[in-house]
Amino acid sequence: MDNRPIGVFDSGLGGLTGVRELRKLLPGEDIIYFGDTGRVPYGPRGKDTIIQYTRQDIAFLLSKNVKYIMAACGTVSSTYPPQEAKQLPVPFCGVVGATARAATYATQNRRVGVMGTPATIRSGSYEVLLRQLIPGVEITKQACPMLVPLVENGYIQDGNPVAMLLLEEYLAPMQKAQVDTLILGCTHYPLLKGMISKIMGPNVSLIDPGKVTAEALKRDLSEKGLLAKRTQGQAQYYVSDDPDGFISVADLFLGEYRGGPVKQIAIEKY
Numbered sequence: 027m028d029n030r031p032i033g034v035f036d037s038g039l040g041g042l043t044g045v046r047e048l049r050k051l052l053p054g055e056d057i058i059y060f061g062d063t064g065r066v067p068y069g070p071r072g073k074d075t076i077i078q079y080t081r082q083d084i085a086f087l088l089s090k091n092v093k094y095i096m097a098a099c100g101t102v103s104s105t106y107p108p109q110e111a112k113q114l115p116v117p118f119c120g121v122v123g124a125t126a127r128a129a130t131y132a133t134q135n136r137r138v139g140v141m142g143t144p145a146t147i148r149s150g151s152y153e154v155l156l157r158q159l160i161p162g163v164e165i166t167k168q169a170c171p172m173l174v175p176l177v178e179n180g181y182i183q184d185g186n187p188v189a190m191l192l193l194e195e196y197l198a199p200m201q202k203a204q205v206d207t208l209i210l211g212c213t214h215y216p217l218l219k220g221m222i223s224k225i226m227g228p229n230v231s232l233i234d235p236g237k238v239t240a241e242a243l244k245r246d247l248s249e250k251g252l253l254a255k256r257t258q259g260q261a262q263y264y265v266s267d268d269p270d271g272f273i274s275v276a277d278l279f280l281g282e283y284r285g286g287p288v289k290q291i292a293i294e295k296y
């Protein structure tokens with residue numbers, strides 16, 4: 027048993043897709059969320075910059091005495107060196123492993139699509155795992171640099187014409203390749219799930235990294251004896267830019283759960 031909070035971070039709002047699942051699956055856990063809204067997006071940046079930002083994000087969460095860190099970010103998970111993660115004083119998980127495994131169970135025709143930020147697609151992280159897990163898999167990948175800014179600016183309502191136009195463009199190769207499983211390889215993309223599903227059709231399984239990673243994290247906490255012993259936990263949110271934009275979109279997204287207080291911090295000091 028461990029009543030310390032779980033630390034979750036992302037470059038911005040995307041990690042809330044993980045927080046929402048954690049709140050459902052583990053209502054007794056306290057959560058500290060950090061969204062690096064002052065430096066979002068991470069995806070078009072170089073590897074060294076992403077690693078430097080990640081180190082600061084982790085240092086901030088460690089300063090809050092978290093018991094576990096979840097990088098609810100496909101870009102960080104694809105870039106932060108695993109050997110460095112192993113040296114951290116608390117367990118760390120990214121989203122790539124659980125997401126690739128979920129795609130393995132979902133696909134019937136072994137045609138899998140991967141959407142992600144430019145850094146994630148460049149890293150080949152999903153591809154490497156999928157090739158290990160699914161013999162003969164055909165992978166169609168697509169970098170979608172415009173989608174994170176779209177979500178951060180609140181273009182997430184179903185049928186939004188700007189979002190639909192971009193998604194139709196990005197998803198055309200997936201439709202052509204007849205994928206039956208599509209990895210939403212960035213935690214921002216599930217905020218656009220309704221529109222993605224409308225374009226891809228009901229027979230394509232959409233894999234939500236925040237959701238499947240929250241499930242994996244629950245199992246890991248239980249195996250490690252780290253589950254909290256209380257019925258109702260709290261969530262606290264931190265951002266690195268003015269909280270106003272975050273609050274309005276977070277409320278829109280988190281829906282029934284309206285989150286907790288949002289504070290601004292100076293992440294470059296960590």
Ligand code: DGL
Nearest residue numbers: 040067068069100101213
């Ligand atoms: N949610 C992040 C991810 O999963 C977005 C990265 C970005 O800021 O570009 O990749």
